[in-house]
Amino acid sequence: MSCPICGREHSSSPGRGRRTPAKEGTCPYKGVAYVELRAGHDQIYFGRWRRMDASSIDLRKAYRQLERLLREIAAALETEDIPAARMDLEKAFEALNTAGSGEEGPESLRYMDHALSYAHRVIGDLLHEKGLPPHSPADFAGWYDAGEVPFREDW
Amino acid sequence: MIPIDRYPKEITLRDNTLVTLRPMIAGDAESLWSFLRQLPEIDKAHFHEDVDRREVVERWAKALDYDAVLPILAMRGDCVSGSATLYRNRTGWKQRIGIVRILIAPDVRHLGLGTAMIREIRHLGEKLALNYLLAEVIEEQQAAVRALERMGFEKAAVYRNFVNDRKGHLHNLVVLLHPMSGLEKDRFF
Ligand SMILES: [Zn+2]
Numbered sequence: 001m002s003c004p005i006c007g008r009e010h011s012s013s014p015g016r017g018r019r020t021p022a023k024e025g026t027c028p029y030k031g032v033a034y035v036e037l038r039a040g041h042d043q044i045y046f047g048r049w050r051r052m053d054a055s056s057i058d059l060r061k062a063y064r065q066l067e068r069l070l071r072e073i074a075a076a077l078e079t080e081d082i083p084a085a086r087m088d089l090e091k092a093f094e095a096l097n098t099a100g101s102g103e104e105g106p107e108s109l110r111y112m113d114h115a116l117s118y119a120h121r122v123i124g125d126l127l128h129e130k131g132l133p134p135h136s137p138a139d140f141a142g143w144y145d146a147g148e149v150p151f152r153e154d155w
Numbered sequence: 156m157i158p159i160d161r162y163p164k165e166i167t168l169r170d171n172t173l174v175t176l177r178p179m180i181a182g183d184a185e186s187l188w189s190f191l192r193q194l195p196e197i198d199k200a201h202f203h204e205d206v207d208r209r210e211v212v213e214r215w216a217k218a219l220d221y222d223a224v225l226p227i228l229a230m231r232g233d234c235v236s237g238s239a240t241l242y243r244n245r246t247g248w249k250q251r252i253g254i255v256r257i258l259i260a261p262d263v264r265h266l267g268l269g270t271a272m273i274r275e276i277r278h279l280g281e282k283l284a285l286n287y288l289l290a291e292v293i294e295e296q297q298a299a300v301r302a303l304e305r306m307g308f309e310k311a312a313v314y315r316n317f318v319n320d321r322k323g324h325l326h327n328l329v330v331l332l333h334p335m336s337g338l339e340k341d342r343f344f
Binding site for chain 1: 164165166167168169259264265266267268269270271274277278280281282298299301302305306307335336
């Protein structure tokens with residue numbers, strides 16, 4: 001996918017590479033591990049579909065983005081032995097199916113939210129296997145047209 | 156088979172601190188004792204023994220049996236910064252339930268070590284084909300409760316004024332359960 005912030009194609013580096021601090025003009029996703037998954041996650045996380053004034057077009061777009069994100073996560077998981085993450089990914093697909101099966105509305109939104117949370121946890125598992133801290137969308141919020149970002153406390 | 160071939164495992168915390176995860180060995184008694192001594196009282200309330208006494212910890216270190224109790228330590232150099240312990244019954248009606256206990260040193264809190272330890276225990280629980288992980292946390296330990304919930308644990312019960320700390324004060328006990336993937340396969344037998 002092309003990067004939601006800079007539009008370029010970042011090469012994936014699921015190695016131990018740590019995030020390089022963003023210089024002015026450089027993209028914050030450049031060089032991060034599992035860049036497509038993290039950028040793909042954030043594109044949805046900060047997407048218009050979650051706003052009060054979201055249209056049904058925004059919602060359908062987010063649904064397709066979620067579908068693609070889950071497929072990409074599934075591909076990344078294929079070569080990893082993380083059973084807990086597989087279970088979460090299954091739940092993510094289940095939630096997405098439930099969201100897509102009914103009418104558009106708050107229920108559908110809620111299930112899409114669930115799917116995205118499960119996806120976030122699986123991305124965290126993938127990063128953990130590489131010895132890296134979990135993905136925090138708040139670190140990238142400044143580059144999106146994001147309103148209030150919920151504070152995520154770590155333990 | 157105890158899945159400890161993944162250790163030692165190096166992880167980076169949010170502030171770039173490097174921590175090595177590995178099972179506790181007999182030689183860890185001294186560092187574990189120092190770690191336990193710096194923990195706030197509330198974190199030690201569940202212990203049956205006075206862990207501030209060095210001989211108690213030394214006795215544990217000599218009697219390690221990973222089949223029953225698997226302690227994973229987070230090491231920063233020679234210092235213990237955290238521990239995640241998985242308790243199991245080898246026989247009986249609770250043999251598919253793993254009990255989880257996670258302790259984090261005050262100076263590395265809120266850097267993601269607790270969450271990383273939950274991920275480790277989830278991984279071990281899956282590999283050991285457990286059906287449930289069970290965590291008991293005193294309600295005041297809110298960061299731990301929230302982290303467990305974010306990682307798929309669900310509050311099963313809150314017992315009011317249920318447990319006492321070592322000074323005799325009563326606390327609410329939160330019991331959290333994490334269903335494992337093996338449960339689905341087992342359920343219909
Ligand atoms: Zn970019």
